[in-house]
Amino acid sequence: MEIISNKAWGMIVKTPLEPQKLSRVDAIAIHHMASPTANIKEVQSWHLNAGWRAFGYNYWVDFDGTVYEGRGYAYIGAGVEDQNDHIISIGFAGNYQSGLDGIALSPPMSDAQFNAGIDIIEWVRQRVPSITKVGGHKGFMATACPGDAFPLAEMISGKRRETLSVTDCTNELLWRGIITNQPLWNAAAAADQDIFWLLKKYYPYIIKNGGSVKNPLSVSESGQAVAILQKQGILSKPALWTEKALRDQNVRWLLIKMADYIN
Numbered sequence: 023m024e025i026i027s028n029k030a031w032g033m034i035v036k037t038p039l040e041p042q043k044l045s046r047v048d049a050i051a052i053h054h055m056a057s058p059t060a061n062i063k064e065v066q067s068w069h070l071n072a073g074w075r076a077f078g079y080n081y082w083v084d085f086d087g088t089v090y091e092g093r094g095y096a097y098i099g100a101g102v103e104d105q106n107d108h109i110i111s112i113g114f115a116g117n118y119q120s121g122l123d124g125i126a127l128s129p130p131m132s133d134a135q136f137n138a139g140i141d142i143i144e145w146v147r148q149r150v151p152s153i154t155k156v157g158g159h160k161g162f163m164a165t166a167c168p169g170d171a172f173p174l175a176e177m178i179s180g181k182r183r184e185t186l187s188v189t190d191c192t193n194e195l196l197w198r199g200i201i202t203n204q205p206l207w208n209a210a211a212a213a214d215q216d217i218f219w220l221l222k223k224y225y226p227y228i229i230k231n232g233g234s235v236k237n238p239l240s241v242s243e244s245g246q247a248v249a250i251l252q253k254q255g256i257l258s259k260p261a262l263w264t265e266k267a268l269r270d271q272n273v274r275w276l277l278i279k280m281a282d283y284i285n
């Protein structure tokens with residue numbers, strides 16, 4: 023895991039940070055940003071505008087799994103009111119709380135962001151062995167942070183998610199007869215993140231639920247296929263896939279095959 027130093031990303035320190043007395047640090051608190059778009063610079067400006075001495079979190083994890091050093095573990099952070107002298111705070115990009123007025127919920131946390139979270143927690147624990155508890159912000163005080171859609175228990179378990187390769191996905195799809203031209207789909211998934219994402223979503227679904235082509239070619243329209251895949255929770259952006267199917271006959275064919283298989 024690479025950590026982008028606070029110098030490298032340009033953290034502004036208005037008032038010198040206070041050194042942390044590491045022997046009294048016993049916990050890590052996990053936070054979300056309650057914003058689906060805010061990047062580290064925007065979060066920094068919130069904190070500076072609030073009159074804080076600097077960006078508040080000790081570390082911060084972006085959607086793509088990039089880990090940033092904020093105040094670091096050697097300085098007191100600003101994440102859990104009145105308890106920062108014994109808690110290290112790690113922030114995560116995204117809004118993982120449903121029902122916030124006018125604020126879109128982020129998509130389910132990406133494997134990259136999740137695994138980076140596991141890695142930075144482990145990294146900090148190795149350096150601060152007095153830590154005995156990892157919890158959500160809400161485990162330390164009354165707050166909704168890091169949100170009801172944050173995979174908190176899974177993250178506290180400390181187990182990384184297995185990340186699938188393109189070939190893992192297409193091997194399975196080939197074996198089940200959903201695709202026939204594996205090189206085509208390996209290349210398509212390598213060139214288009216959306217296609218890789220769809221294969222990765224479909225893969226665990228068929229592993230879990232099995233399925234077979236019960237009514238071969240019962241699905242004839244890509245719109246029908248998109249509706250079936252959406253209903254099964256496999257794809258969440260029907261407009262994106264309808265558009266891709268229109269532009270690319272192979273995508274249209276893949277969607278229909280996938281829907282047929284689970285229909």
Ligand SMILES: [Zn+2]
Nearest residue numbers: 053054159167
């Ligand atoms: Zn929080």
